[in-house]
Amino acid sequence: MDSSPLPTVQRAIVQGPDGYPLIISPRHPIPPLRRGQVLVRVHAVALNPTDYKMPSNFASPGAVCGCDFSGEVVATDLSSSTESNGAQVVLAPGDAVFGCVHGSNPIDKDRGAFAEYVIAEADLICKAPREMGWLQAGAWGGIGWSTLGIALWESDRGLGLRWPWGQYNKNKERAVLNEGDPVDRPGAYVLVNGGATATGTLAIQLLKLAGYTPIATCSSDNAAFVRSFGAAQTFDYNSPSCGHSIRAQTKNLLKYVLDCIADTASTQLCYAAMARAGGRYVCLELPATSVLEARKAVQWRFVMGYEIFGREIALSNGYERDGSMGADHKKRAVRWAQEVQRLIDGGWLKGHRLEQLEGRWEDSVLKGLERLRTGGVRGSKLVVEVHKGMALNAR
Numbered sequence: 153m154d155s156s157p158l159p160t161v162q163r164a165i166v167q168g169p170d171g172y173p174l175i176i177s178p179r180h181p182i183p184p185l186r187r188g189q190v191l192v193r194v195h196a197v198a199l200n201p202t203d204y205k206m207p208s209n210f211a212s213p214g215a216v217c218g219c220d221f222s223g224e225v226v227a228t229d230l231s232s233s234t235e236s237n238g239a240q241v242v243l244a245p246g247d248a249v250f251g252c253v254h255g256s257n258p259i260d261k262d263r264g265a266f267a268e269y270v271i272a273e274a275d276l277i278c279k280a281p282r283e284m285g286w287l288q289a290g291a292w293g294g295i296g297w298s299t300l301g302i303a304l305w306e307s308d309r310g311l312g313l314r315w316p317w318g319q320y321n322k323n324k325e326r327a328v329l330n331e332g333d334p335v336d337r338p339g340a341y342v343l344v345n346g347g348a349t350a351t352g353t354l355a356i357q358l359l360k361l362a363g364y365t366p367i368a369t370c371s372s373d374n375a376a377f378v379r380s381f382g383a384a385q386t387f388d389y390n391s392p393s394c395g396h397s398i399r400a401q402t403k404n405l406l407k408y409v410l411d412c413i414a415d416t417a418s419t420q421l422c423y424a425a426m427a428r429a430g431g432r433y434v435c436l437e438l439p440a441t442s443v444l445e446a447r448k449a450v451q452w453r454f455v456m457g458y459e460i461f462g463r464e465i466a467l468s469n470g471y472e473r474d475g476s477m478g479a480d481h482k483k484r485a486v487r488w489a490q491e492v493q494r495l496i497d498g499g500w501l502k503g504h505r506l507e508q509l510e511g512r513w514e515d516s517v518l519k520g521l522e523r524l525r526t527g528g529v530r531g532s533k534l535v536v537e538v539h540k541g542m543a544l545n546a547r
Contacts, residue, residue: 164267171211191227196290206256216264220293222250251277252294299457301488346412348374350504395424407431460485
């Protein structure tokens with residue numbers, strides 16, 4: 153690890169005067185460490201739709217943007233620790249990690265991943281295996297798996313499905329769940345709408361490990377790609393009869409839907425696919441309430457990955473959270489982060505297809521976000537190398 157003194161300022165990508173477009177801040181302050189935090193020199197970042205949606209809809213000029221990162225711990229407080237395989241692991245300078253932060257946060261403007269350094273919560277990040285490169289580690293980040301920890305397994309905020317904590321089938325295909333409540337019925341269908349997204353392919357793998365039968369929507373071009381992650385069947389969302397085809401294939405038994413797209417058209421598709429008796433629908437974006445309430449038998453929930461931090465989310469129009477359940481939400485998130493560490497260490501999950509953007513890192517991030525915003529990315533995760541230092545697997 154580089155032993156030179158730590159800088160007090162850095163290059164960072166921040167919200168512009170109107171939020172989006174973003175701008176480069178050449179001398180942005182690095183905030184001080186607080187209890188339970190680590191300072192990470194960022195080696196790579198991954199781009200997510202939220203990285204342009206936040207500044208586009210919730211302007212907070214000067215707020216550092218970006219969520220997912222990988223990098224090297226360069227400073228900690230004395231209590232910074234995480235947990236792996238049931239044992240307490242203290243994070244130390246030189247450790248390779250990946251995780252996420254709440255970028256574009258209007259009440260914590262100096263913490264975002266699109267920077268040379270980022271301050272992260274020690275108990276919500278994972279240690280990167282030696283065989284994993286910085287770009288792949290950055291793509292794992294944290295906003296995707298954190299969101300799914302809520303959306304899939306929590307009953308008050310998500311689908312309320314059952315996760316077999318630590319009890320995975322040896323062939324890495326399916327856990328054995330007990331008969332009982334219908335949610336635990338082995339093989340129950342779960343629809344992942346947007347199966348070719350990075351969150352979608354991860355959800356498919358987790359659902360299969362948990363004993364469910366994941367099915368997914370995607371374009372016909374991505375069907376084989378999505379099935380390679382474990383989807384039992386795919387449906388072309390471009391087909392006018394897609395929703396009805398899913399309902400027919402599932403024999404009117406589909407009760408659980410995760411919508412990674414969540415615009416008006418996708419919500420309508422999902423509702424058409426669900427059983428006549430209804431069920432649970434979890435969306436990762438917030439369509440119009442009139443669309444969400446079109447079927448009274450469907451219980452809908454809107455999930456944001458930012459909820460894992462257990463703090464107030466100072467947004468509006470349905471995106472706000474008061475933080476009143478913060479301690480409980482953070483505790484659940486920490487447990488899920490520990491489980492993700494075990495899954496990564498054990499090789500249970502495979503990463504999404506990556507596309508590395510070359511050039512100066514700041515320019516690459518800005519161009520990549522514009523591609524995301526205009527629909528120019530399909531079936532791949534955009535990643536950018538920030539610090540071109542030692543390879544992770546050479547450590």
